[in-house]
Amino acid sequence: MGEGGVGDRPRVSSLKPRLLLGPGPSHVPARVREAMARPTLGHLDPQFLALMDDVAQRLRALFGTVNRVTFPVSGTGSAGMEAALANVLEPGDTAIVGVAGAFGQRLSEMVTRMGARAVRVEAEWGRIVEPGALLEALGQHPEARLLAVVHAETSTGMRQPLEELGAALRGGETLFVVDAVTSLGGIPVEADGIGIDICYAGTQKCLSVPPGLAPITFSERALKRVRRRTRPVQSWYLDVTLIERYWGGERLYHHTAPINLMYALHEALVMVEEEGLENRFCRHNTVGIELHRALEERGFTLLAQEGYRLPQLTAVKLPGGREEAALRARLLDDYGIEIGGGLGPFKGTLWRIGLMGASCTRANVRRFLRATDELMGGGSG
Numbered sequence: 001m002g003e004g005g006v007g008d009r010p011r012v013s014s015l016k017p018r019l020l021l022g023p024g025p026s027h028v029p030a031r032v033r034e035a036m037a038r039p040t041l042g043h044l045d046p047q048f049l050a051l052m053d054d055v056a057q058r059l060r061a062l063f064g065t066v067n068r069v070t071f072p073v074s075g076t077g078s079a080g081m082e083a084a085l086a087n088v089l090e091p092g093d094t095a096i097v098g099v100a101g102a103f104g105q106r107l108s109e110m111v112t113r114m115g116a117r118a119v120r121v122e123a124e125w126g127r128i129v130e131p132g133a134l135l136e137a138l139g140q141h142p143e144a145r146l147l148a149v150v151h152a153e154t155s156t157g158m159r160q161p162l163e164e165l166g167a168a169l170r171g172g173e174t175l176f177v178v179d180a181v182t183s184l185g186g187i188p189v190e191a192d193g194i195g196i197d198i199c200y201a202g203t204q205k206c207l208s209v210p211p212g213l214a215p216i217t218f219s220e221r222a223l224k225r226v227r228r229r230t231r232p233v234q235s236w237y238l239d240v241t242l243i244e245r246y247w248g249g250e251r252l253y254h255h256t257a258p259i260n261l262m263y264a265l266h267e268a269l270v271m272v273e274e275e276g277l278e279n280r281f282c283r284h285n286t287v288g289i290e291l292h293r294a295l296e297e298r299g300f301t302l303l304a305q306e307g308y309r310l311p312q313l314t315a316v317k318l319p320g321g322r323e324e325a326a327l328r329a330r331l332l333d334d335y336g337i338e339i340g341g342g343l344g345p346f347k348g349t350l351w352r353i354g355l356m357g358a359s360c361t362r363a364n365v366r367r368f369l370r371a372t373d374e375l376m377g378g379g380s381g
Protein backbone atom coordinates (compact mmCIF):
# COMPACT_ATOMS: atom_id res chain seq x y z
CA MET A 1 0.00 0.00 0.00
CA GLY A 2 1.57 3.30 -1.04
CA GLU A 3 1.77 6.50 0.96
CA GLY A 4 -1.53 8.24 1.48
CA GLY A 5 -3.16 4.82 1.77
CA VAL A 6 -6.39 3.88 0.13
CA GLY A 7 -8.40 6.18 2.39
CA ASP A 8 -8.47 9.12 0.00
CA ARG A 9 -9.27 7.13 -3.11
CA PRO A 10 -12.98 7.02 -3.94
CA ARG A 11 -14.88 3.87 -3.12
CA VAL A 12 -18.35 3.11 -4.46
CA SER A 13 -19.42 2.09 -0.95
CA SER A 14 -18.82 5.60 0.35
CA LEU A 15 -20.74 7.51 -2.34
CA LYS A 16 -23.51 9.70 -0.91
CA PRO A 17 -26.93 9.09 -2.43
CA ARG A 18 -28.65 12.07 -4.08
CA LEU A 19 -32.20 12.93 -4.84
CA LEU A 20 -32.14 12.76 -8.63
CA LEU A 21 -34.40 15.49 -10.03
CA GLY A 22 -32.38 16.26 -13.12
CA PRO A 23 -32.91 15.43 -16.80
CA GLY A 24 -31.82 11.84 -16.07
CA PRO A 25 -30.82 9.53 -14.61
CA SER A 26 -33.85 9.30 -12.37
CA HIS A 27 -34.15 7.58 -9.00
CA VAL A 28 -33.69 3.82 -9.28
CA PRO A 29 -36.01 2.02 -6.83
CA ALA A 30 -34.52 -0.56 -4.46
CA ARG A 31 -36.44 -3.34 -6.19
CA VAL A 32 -34.74 -2.57 -9.47
CA ARG A 33 -31.31 -2.37 -7.86
CA GLU A 34 -31.88 -5.66 -6.09
CA ALA A 35 -32.93 -7.30 -9.34
CA MET A 36 -29.70 -6.07 -10.89
CA ALA A 37 -27.67 -7.65 -8.10
CA ARG A 38 -29.00 -11.16 -8.88
CA PRO A 39 -26.44 -13.70 -10.11
CA THR A 40 -25.34 -13.18 -13.70
CA LEU A 41 -26.55 -15.87 -16.10
CA GLY A 42 -25.17 -16.74 -19.50
CA HIS A 43 -26.68 -14.85 -22.43
CA LEU A 44 -27.92 -18.11 -23.96
CA ASP A 45 -29.24 -19.62 -20.70
CA PRO A 46 -32.84 -20.70 -21.29
CA GLN A 47 -33.91 -18.77 -18.18
CA PHE A 48 -32.38 -15.62 -19.58
CA LEU A 49 -33.90 -16.21 -23.02
CA ALA A 50 -37.33 -16.47 -21.41
CA LEU A 51 -36.70 -13.21 -19.57
CA MET A 52 -35.71 -11.53 -22.85
CA ASP A 53 -38.95 -12.64 -24.48
CA ASP A 54 -40.89 -11.17 -21.60
CA VAL A 55 -38.92 -7.90 -21.79
CA ALA A 56 -39.79 -7.66 -25.50
CA GLN A 57 -43.46 -8.36 -24.80
CA ARG A 58 -43.61 -5.74 -22.07
CA LEU A 59 -41.82 -3.21 -24.25
CA ARG A 60 -44.41 -3.73 -26.98
CA ALA A 61 -47.14 -2.86 -24.51
CA LEU A 62 -45.23 0.22 -23.40
CA PHE A 63 -44.56 1.44 -26.96
CA GLY A 64 -48.15 0.64 -27.94
CA THR A 65 -47.08 -1.62 -30.78
CA VAL A 66 -47.36 -5.14 -32.09
CA ASN A 67 -44.02 -4.84 -33.89
CA ARG A 68 -42.17 -8.15 -33.80
CA VAL A 69 -38.78 -6.44 -33.75
CA THR A 70 -38.86 -4.68 -30.39
CA PHE A 71 -35.89 -4.99 -28.03
CA PRO A 72 -33.48 -2.92 -25.93
CA VAL A 73 -30.32 -1.84 -27.76
CA SER A 74 -27.22 -2.42 -25.63
CA GLY A 75 -26.27 1.18 -25.05
CA THR A 76 -27.79 4.42 -23.81
CA GLY A 77 -30.49 6.49 -25.52
CA SER A 78 -27.96 7.85 -27.99
CA ALA A 79 -27.21 4.28 -29.12
CA GLY A 80 -30.95 3.92 -29.74
CA MET A 81 -30.82 7.11 -31.82
CA GLU A 82 -27.83 5.82 -33.74
CA ALA A 83 -29.53 2.44 -34.33
CA ALA A 84 -32.74 4.11 -35.53
CA LEU A 85 -30.90 6.15 -38.14
CA ALA A 86 -28.02 3.87 -39.15
CA ASN A 87 -30.28 0.98 -40.09
CA VAL A 88 -32.34 2.90 -42.60
CA LEU A 89 -30.02 5.61 -43.91
CA GLU A 90 -27.42 5.19 -46.61
CA PRO A 91 -24.90 7.76 -47.80
CA GLY A 92 -26.58 10.26 -50.10
CA ASP A 93 -30.03 9.78 -48.58
CA THR A 94 -32.10 12.71 -47.38
CA ALA A 95 -33.60 12.94 -43.89
CA ILE A 96 -35.91 15.65 -42.59
CA VAL A 97 -35.16 16.49 -38.96
CA GLY A 98 -37.11 18.71 -36.59
CA VAL A 99 -34.69 20.75 -34.52
CA ALA A 100 -35.86 22.75 -31.51
CA GLY A 101 -33.29 21.77 -28.94
CA ALA A 102 -30.16 19.80 -28.16
CA PHE A 103 -31.56 16.39 -29.02
CA GLY A 104 -32.98 17.46 -32.37
CA GLN A 105 -29.52 18.83 -33.07
CA ARG A 106 -27.95 15.51 -32.10
CA LEU A 107 -30.29 13.71 -34.50
CA SER A 108 -29.33 16.03 -37.31
CA GLU A 109 -25.62 15.63 -36.56
CA MET A 110 -25.89 11.85 -36.66
CA VAL A 111 -27.67 12.01 -40.01
CA THR A 112 -24.85 14.11 -41.42
CA ARG A 113 -22.15 11.82 -40.03
CA MET A 114 -23.81 8.91 -41.79
CA GLY A 115 -23.19 10.67 -45.08
CA ALA A 116 -26.85 11.55 -45.51
CA ARG A 117 -28.26 15.03 -45.99
CA ALA A 118 -30.16 16.51 -43.06
CA VAL A 119 -32.93 18.91 -44.03
CA ARG A 120 -33.32 20.74 -40.75
CA VAL A 121 -36.68 22.26 -39.93
CA GLU A 122 -35.93 24.50 -37.01
CA ALA A 123 -37.91 26.20 -34.30
CA GLU A 124 -36.91 28.44 -31.47
CA TRP A 125 -35.86 26.41 -28.41
CA GLY A 126 -38.94 25.91 -26.24
CA ARG A 127 -41.36 25.97 -29.15
CA ILE A 128 -42.66 22.98 -31.07
CA VAL A 129 -41.51 22.29 -34.61
CA GLU A 130 -44.68 23.09 -36.55
CA PRO A 131 -45.98 19.91 -38.20
CA GLY A 132 -46.97 22.05 -41.19
CA ALA A 133 -43.38 23.19 -41.63
CA LEU A 134 -42.10 19.62 -41.47
CA LEU A 135 -44.66 18.49 -44.04
CA GLU A 136 -43.78 21.43 -46.26
CA ALA A 137 -40.16 20.25 -46.17
CA LEU A 138 -41.37 16.80 -47.11
CA GLY A 139 -43.22 18.32 -50.06
CA GLN A 140 -39.95 19.87 -51.20
CA HIS A 141 -38.01 16.66 -50.56
CA PRO A 142 -40.32 13.79 -51.48
CA GLU A 143 -37.23 11.58 -51.76
CA ALA A 144 -36.67 11.89 -47.98
CA ARG A 145 -35.96 8.47 -46.51
CA LEU A 146 -37.23 9.48 -43.10
CA LEU A 147 -38.64 12.30 -41.03
CA ALA A 148 -37.40 12.42 -37.44
CA VAL A 149 -38.58 14.40 -34.44
CA VAL A 150 -37.97 14.40 -30.70
CA HIS A 151 -41.19 13.65 -28.83
CA ALA A 152 -39.99 14.99 -25.48
CA GLU A 153 -37.22 17.57 -26.00
CA THR A 154 -35.34 17.24 -22.72
CA SER A 155 -33.30 20.40 -23.31
CA THR A 156 -36.41 22.61 -23.28
CA GLY A 157 -39.32 20.69 -21.72
CA MET A 158 -41.33 20.77 -24.96
CA ARG A 159 -43.70 18.02 -26.10
CA GLN A 160 -43.71 17.67 -29.87
CA PRO A 161 -47.14 16.84 -31.35
CA LEU A 162 -46.96 13.67 -33.46
CA GLU A 163 -50.47 12.82 -34.67
CA GLU A 164 -50.58 14.98 -37.78
CA LEU A 165 -47.13 13.82 -38.86
CA GLY A 166 -47.96 10.16 -38.34
CA ALA A 167 -51.16 10.48 -40.34
CA ALA A 168 -49.41 12.29 -43.20
CA LEU A 169 -46.55 9.79 -43.44
CA ARG A 170 -48.72 6.69 -43.29
CA GLY A 171 -48.60 4.66 -46.50
CA GLY A 172 -45.88 6.83 -48.07
CA GLU A 173 -42.21 6.10 -48.68
CA THR A 174 -40.87 8.27 -45.87
CA LEU A 175 -40.38 6.59 -42.51
CA PHE A 176 -41.47 8.29 -39.31
CA VAL A 177 -38.72 8.17 -36.66
CA VAL A 178 -39.47 9.36 -33.14
CA ASP A 179 -37.12 9.93 -30.21
CA ALA A 180 -39.10 8.84 -27.15
CA VAL A 181 -36.13 8.76 -24.77
CA THR A 182 -37.76 11.05 -22.22
CA SER A 183 -41.37 10.24 -23.06
CA LEU A 184 -41.56 6.43 -22.81
CA GLY A 185 -43.16 5.51 -19.51
CA GLY A 186 -43.98 9.13 -18.63
CA ILE A 187 -46.49 10.23 -21.26
CA PRO A 188 -48.36 8.15 -23.88
CA VAL A 189 -46.33 7.14 -26.93
CA GLU A 190 -48.73 4.88 -28.94
CA ALA A 191 -46.34 3.99 -31.76
CA ASP A 192 -48.86 2.00 -33.85
CA GLY A 193 -51.76 4.34 -33.18
CA ILE A 194 -49.73 7.32 -34.37
CA GLY A 195 -47.97 5.51 -37.19
CA ILE A 196 -44.37 5.61 -35.98
CA ASP A 197 -41.97 3.36 -37.90
CA ILE A 198 -38.97 3.51 -35.62
CA CYS A 199 -39.24 4.62 -32.03
CA TYR A 200 -36.44 4.47 -29.46
CA ALA A 201 -36.10 5.35 -25.80
CA GLY A 202 -33.71 5.09 -22.87
CA THR A 203 -33.95 3.39 -19.52
CA GLN A 204 -32.72 6.09 -17.15
CA LYS A 205 -35.47 8.63 -17.74
CA CYS A 206 -39.11 7.71 -17.08
CA LEU A 207 -38.41 4.00 -16.61
CA SER A 208 -36.07 4.53 -13.63
CA VAL A 209 -33.54 1.91 -14.61
CA PRO A 210 -29.82 2.75 -14.62
CA PRO A 211 -28.53 4.06 -17.97
CA GLY A 212 -27.29 1.49 -20.46
CA LEU A 213 -30.22 0.19 -22.48
CA ALA A 214 -32.24 1.79 -25.25
CA PRO A 215 -35.60 0.15 -25.99
CA ILE A 216 -36.38 0.36 -29.70
CA THR A 217 -39.10 -0.84 -32.05
CA PHE A 218 -39.13 -1.25 -35.85
CA SER A 219 -42.29 -1.47 -37.96
CA GLU A 220 -42.51 -3.99 -40.81
CA ARG A 221 -42.28 -1.06 -43.21
CA ALA A 222 -39.00 0.02 -41.59
CA LEU A 223 -37.63 -3.54 -41.74
CA LYS A 224 -38.55 -3.78 -45.40
CA ARG A 225 -36.48 -0.67 -45.97
CA VAL A 226 -33.53 -2.22 -44.08
CA ARG A 227 -33.74 -5.34 -46.26
CA ARG A 228 -33.75 -3.22 -49.41
CA ARG A 229 -30.50 -1.45 -48.58
CA THR A 230 -27.88 -1.50 -51.29
CA ARG A 231 -25.04 -1.88 -48.77
CA PRO A 232 -24.87 -3.40 -45.29
CA VAL A 233 -25.58 -1.24 -42.24
CA GLN A 234 -22.35 0.64 -41.54
CA SER A 235 -22.53 -0.17 -37.81
CA TRP A 236 -22.05 -3.91 -37.23
CA TYR A 237 -22.95 -3.52 -33.56
CA LEU A 238 -26.27 -1.78 -34.20
CA ASP A 239 -27.30 -3.74 -37.31
CA VAL A 240 -30.89 -4.78 -36.61
CA THR A 241 -30.72 -7.64 -39.11
CA LEU A 242 -27.98 -9.23 -36.97
CA ILE A 243 -29.47 -8.37 -33.55
CA GLU A 244 -32.82 -9.71 -34.70
CA ARG A 245 -31.27 -13.17 -35.06
CA TYR A 246 -30.39 -13.20 -31.36
CA TRP A 247 -33.70 -11.73 -30.16
CA GLY A 248 -35.74 -13.81 -32.60
CA GLY A 249 -36.06 -17.59 -32.72
CA GLU A 250 -32.52 -18.33 -33.91
CA ARG A 251 -30.79 -17.16 -30.71
CA LEU A 252 -27.65 -16.64 -32.72
CA TYR A 253 -24.85 -15.03 -30.70
CA HIS A 254 -24.24 -11.45 -31.79
CA HIS A 255 -22.85 -9.64 -28.75
CA THR A 256 -23.10 -10.51 -25.07
CA ALA A 257 -26.29 -8.97 -23.77
CA PRO A 258 -25.89 -6.78 -20.64
CA ILE A 259 -27.52 -9.48 -18.52
CA ASN A 260 -27.88 -7.65 -15.21
CA LEU A 261 -29.18 -4.48 -16.81
CA MET A 262 -31.82 -6.63 -18.48
CA TYR A 263 -32.84 -7.86 -15.02
CA ALA A 264 -33.22 -4.25 -13.95
CA LEU A 265 -35.29 -3.36 -17.00
CA HIS A 266 -37.50 -6.39 -16.52
CA GLU A 267 -38.21 -5.54 -12.90
CA ALA A 268 -38.98 -1.93 -13.82
CA LEU A 269 -41.37 -3.11 -16.54
CA VAL A 270 -43.14 -5.32 -13.99
CA MET A 271 -43.48 -2.23 -11.80
CA VAL A 272 -44.97 -0.31 -14.73
CA GLU A 273 -47.54 -3.05 -15.15
CA GLU A 274 -48.34 -3.09 -11.45
CA GLU A 275 -48.92 0.65 -11.38
CA GLY A 276 -50.84 0.59 -14.66
CA LEU A 277 -49.86 2.76 -17.62
CA GLU A 278 -52.78 5.14 -17.24
CA ASN A 279 -52.04 5.68 -13.54
CA ARG A 280 -48.43 6.25 -14.36
CA PHE A 281 -49.22 8.90 -16.97
CA CYS A 282 -51.68 10.48 -14.57
CA ARG A 283 -49.06 10.62 -11.80
CA HIS A 284 -46.55 12.30 -14.08
CA ASN A 285 -49.12 14.76 -15.32
CA THR A 286 -50.49 15.72 -11.91
CA VAL A 287 -47.15 16.07 -10.15
CA GLY A 288 -45.56 17.84 -13.12
CA ILE A 289 -48.31 20.44 -13.37
CA GLU A 290 -48.06 21.03 -9.64
CA LEU A 291 -44.38 21.86 -10.05
CA HIS A 292 -45.09 24.15 -13.02
CA ARG A 293 -47.62 26.13 -10.96
CA ALA A 294 -45.41 26.34 -7.88
CA LEU A 295 -42.48 27.62 -9.91
CA GLU A 296 -44.57 30.22 -11.70
CA GLU A 297 -45.89 31.44 -8.33
CA ARG A 298 -42.27 31.97 -7.34
CA GLY A 299 -41.48 34.10 -10.37
CA PHE A 300 -39.81 31.43 -12.51
CA THR A 301 -40.67 31.45 -16.22
CA LEU A 302 -41.44 28.20 -17.99
CA LEU A 303 -39.49 27.91 -21.23
CA ALA A 304 -41.76 25.55 -23.13
CA GLN A 305 -44.65 26.81 -25.20
CA GLU A 306 -47.97 26.70 -23.37
CA GLY A 307 -50.06 23.68 -24.27
CA TYR A 308 -46.95 21.67 -25.13
CA ARG A 309 -45.23 21.39 -21.77
CA LEU A 310 -43.85 18.13 -20.53
CA PRO A 311 -44.80 17.19 -16.98
CA GLN A 312 -41.68 15.05 -16.58
CA LEU A 313 -39.18 17.75 -17.55
CA THR A 314 -39.59 21.36 -16.58
CA ALA A 315 -37.21 23.97 -17.94
CA VAL A 316 -37.40 27.36 -16.21
CA LYS A 317 -35.64 30.70 -16.30
CA LEU A 318 -34.79 32.00 -12.86
CA PRO A 319 -36.57 35.05 -11.42
CA GLY A 320 -34.85 38.36 -12.03
CA GLY A 321 -32.37 36.78 -14.41
CA ARG A 322 -30.44 35.26 -11.50
CA GLU A 323 -27.32 33.21 -12.15
CA GLU A 324 -28.26 29.58 -11.92
CA ALA A 325 -25.03 27.61 -11.53
CA ALA A 326 -24.09 28.62 -7.98
CA LEU A 327 -27.61 27.98 -6.68
CA ARG A 328 -27.74 24.62 -8.42
CA ALA A 329 -24.39 23.67 -6.90
CA ARG A 330 -25.74 24.55 -3.45
CA LEU A 331 -28.84 22.44 -4.06
CA LEU A 332 -26.50 19.52 -4.62
CA ASP A 333 -23.99 20.24 -1.86
CA ASP A 334 -26.30 21.45 0.91
CA TYR A 335 -29.50 19.59 0.12
CA GLY A 336 -28.34 16.55 -1.83
CA ILE A 337 -30.70 17.41 -4.70
CA GLU A 338 -29.53 17.12 -8.29
CA ILE A 339 -31.21 19.15 -11.02
CA GLY A 340 -29.90 20.10 -14.46
CA GLY A 341 -28.71 23.35 -15.98
CA GLY A 342 -29.43 24.75 -19.43
CA LEU A 343 -27.88 23.47 -22.62
CA GLY A 344 -26.75 25.37 -25.71
CA PRO A 345 -28.15 28.91 -25.81
CA PHE A 346 -29.54 28.49 -22.30
CA LYS A 347 -26.31 27.53 -20.60
CA GLY A 348 -26.16 29.50 -17.36
CA THR A 349 -29.75 30.79 -17.43
CA LEU A 350 -31.97 27.74 -17.05
CA TRP A 351 -32.87 25.08 -14.55
CA ARG A 352 -34.12 21.75 -15.81
CA ILE A 353 -36.05 19.77 -13.25
CA GLY A 354 -36.89 16.17 -14.01
CA LEU A 355 -39.81 14.34 -12.42
CA MET A 356 -39.26 11.07 -14.18
CA GLY A 357 -40.41 7.62 -13.19
CA ALA A 358 -39.73 6.91 -9.53
CA SER A 359 -38.46 10.48 -9.02
CA CYS A 360 -41.92 11.81 -9.82
CA THR A 361 -43.60 12.22 -6.43
CA ARG A 362 -45.32 15.06 -4.57
CA ALA A 363 -42.91 14.58 -1.67
CA ASN A 364 -39.96 15.19 -3.98
CA VAL A 365 -41.58 18.34 -5.37
CA ARG A 366 -42.09 19.64 -1.83
CA ARG A 367 -38.52 18.83 -0.84
CA PHE A 368 -37.20 20.61 -3.93
CA LEU A 369 -39.41 23.68 -3.36
CA ARG A 370 -38.45 23.94 0.31
CA ALA A 371 -34.77 23.87 -0.60
CA THR A 372 -35.30 26.37 -3.40
CA ASP A 373 -37.21 28.75 -1.13
CA GLU A 374 -34.42 28.69 1.43
CA LEU A 375 -31.76 29.22 -1.20
CA MET A 376 -33.58 32.08 -2.92
CA GLY A 377 -34.14 33.82 0.41
CA GLY A 378 -37.68 32.87 1.38
CA GLY A 379 -40.14 32.44 -1.47
CA SER A 380 -43.89 32.67 -1.33
CA GLY A 381 -44.20 28.99 -0.42
Ligand SMILES: *Cc1c(COP(=O)(O)O)cnc(C)c1O
Pocket residue numbers: 024076077078079081103150152153154179180181182202211
Ligand atom coordinates in the same frame (compact mmCIF):
# COMPACT_ATOMS: atom_id res chain seq x y z
C1 LIG B 1 -31.26 11.71 -22.74
C2 LIG B 1 -31.74 11.85 -24.15
C3 LIG B 1 -31.07 11.26 -25.23
C4 LIG B 1 -29.75 10.59 -25.09
O1 LIG B 1 -29.77 9.56 -24.21
P1 LIG B 1 -28.42 9.08 -23.48
O2 LIG B 1 -28.93 7.98 -22.63
O3 LIG B 1 -27.92 10.26 -22.70
O4 LIG B 1 -27.48 8.63 -24.51
C5 LIG B 1 -31.62 11.37 -26.48
N1 LIG B 1 -32.77 12.03 -26.69
C6 LIG B 1 -33.43 12.63 -25.67
C7 LIG B 1 -34.69 13.35 -25.95
C8 LIG B 1 -32.93 12.55 -24.38
O5 LIG B 1 -33.57 13.15 -23.38
